[in-house]
Amino acid sequence: MAADRFANADVVHNLTPARAAVVTPDFYEYVWSPLTMARLDGRFVEMAWADGTSLRAYSLWLREQAVGAGGVDPSTREGLMDPALLHDDVQIGDVAVTGDGALAIRWQPDAVDAIYHPGWLRHVAEGQHRPSSWLPEPVAWTAADRSEPPTHDGANILNDEQAFAAYLSDLVGYGLARLRNLPADLDFGLAFAKLIGPVRDSNFGPIWDVKADIPLEGASATNSTANTTRRLGPHTDLPTRETPPGYQFLHCVQNTTEGGYSTMADGAAVVDYIADHHPEHYEALTTLRWVFFNRGIGIDHRWSGPIIDQGVPGSPLTLRAFYPVKAFPDMDEADMPRAYAAAQCFSDVATDARFQISYPFEVGDMIGFDNRRILHGRDEYSAGGQRHLRGFYIDHDEILSRARVCARATSRLRAPSS
Secondary structure, eight states: OOOOOOOSHHHHHHTOOOGGGOOOSSSOOOOOOOEEEEEEETTEEEEEETTSOEEEEEHHHHHHTOBTTTSBOTTTOOBOOOGGGOSTTOEEEEEEEOTTSOEEEEEETTTEEEEEOHHHHHHHHTTTTSTTTTSOOOOOOOTTTOSSOOEEEHHHHHHOHHHHHHHHHHHHHTSEEEEESOOOOTTHHHHHHTTTOOOBOOTTOSSEEEOTTOBOTTOSSBSOGGGSSSOEEEEOSOTTSSSOOSEEEEEEEEEOOSBOOEEEEEHHHHHHHHHHHOHHHHHHHHHOEEEEEOOOTTOOOEEEEESEEOOSTTOOOEEOOOGGGEEEEESOGGGHHHHHHHHHHHHHHHHSTTTEEEEOOOTTOEEEEETTTEEEEEOOBOSSSOEEEEEEEEOHHHHHHHHHHHHHHSSOOOOOOO
């Protein structure tokens, strides 16, 4: 079947609605960045802008992204095309740049016309569609770089979107950030979480207490080593889960004890150091598996994995490093001696003064940190006073989504120079 052609610029222009009516496949607004060229090259469309930026897009992907032309629902902005519909019969009849710089495509065999926002296409050309987009680059740090967490005024965070965006940028980039001057309200943590997204529930509940000697129902024992006055070495929470919680928040509502300083070490820097200086231990830490097991009454969470769990390409670093639940070596007998030696090396580096920082908790402080990256702990503290923290988890997905939305709300996409 012969393809219809866009005969001239007037026809192309007539296919173009007003700029405001060109709907993108998402709910963001984009600066109108006019294309200067578009041409068909086999199954691809090549596009260019005046400053030399270019994009080469596969035809079937463009068909999927056609808003209001059977590709994307203009209400939900979700795709409508089952993969079975994207076959070789779907062809571009013609491609052109409209009079005001949008991309116009006539699709065959159904003679459907689609207009694509050039600013939206530009954001794809610039890689702003990727998962890492609108997020800060992760920055590995040691004690030489900082003596305490990046700190923000909690009062500003609650009322200022730009301040909140700066806080989230530190939280994501450095893996930790502290808020000060918050109310010592027991329920403040969950109210704060609503600014970000749903909390990650666990057997400890959506929000939980960290204080000495919390009894279990019908028992005198505590439900976690954290609920004692003992020192806690560097660790990450809930390695017993297939996917441990992404971020952890600890809100101080009372502290009249002596000692109990919190400790933090950047697991990214620890891992890099071990890889560079102890490659044999790094190999063992990334390949030899342990069974992590919750030994609580009425629960039986278990997962087998290495202490440094790198997952599939693109996965966030996941450290499984809570020794109270590291229950069984899951490896050949011959590997056990080097597995224990590697675990000792990991702990030695994480507690080394070059990597670990230490700071007190004050009432109204809330520390947030990447639970799968940052190794947290605390010093032993006196049993004479009261130390009460309230904790909750929020998964990576929710934190990163909120961080992107804040970054986009407080930034402007620049139109390319013409």
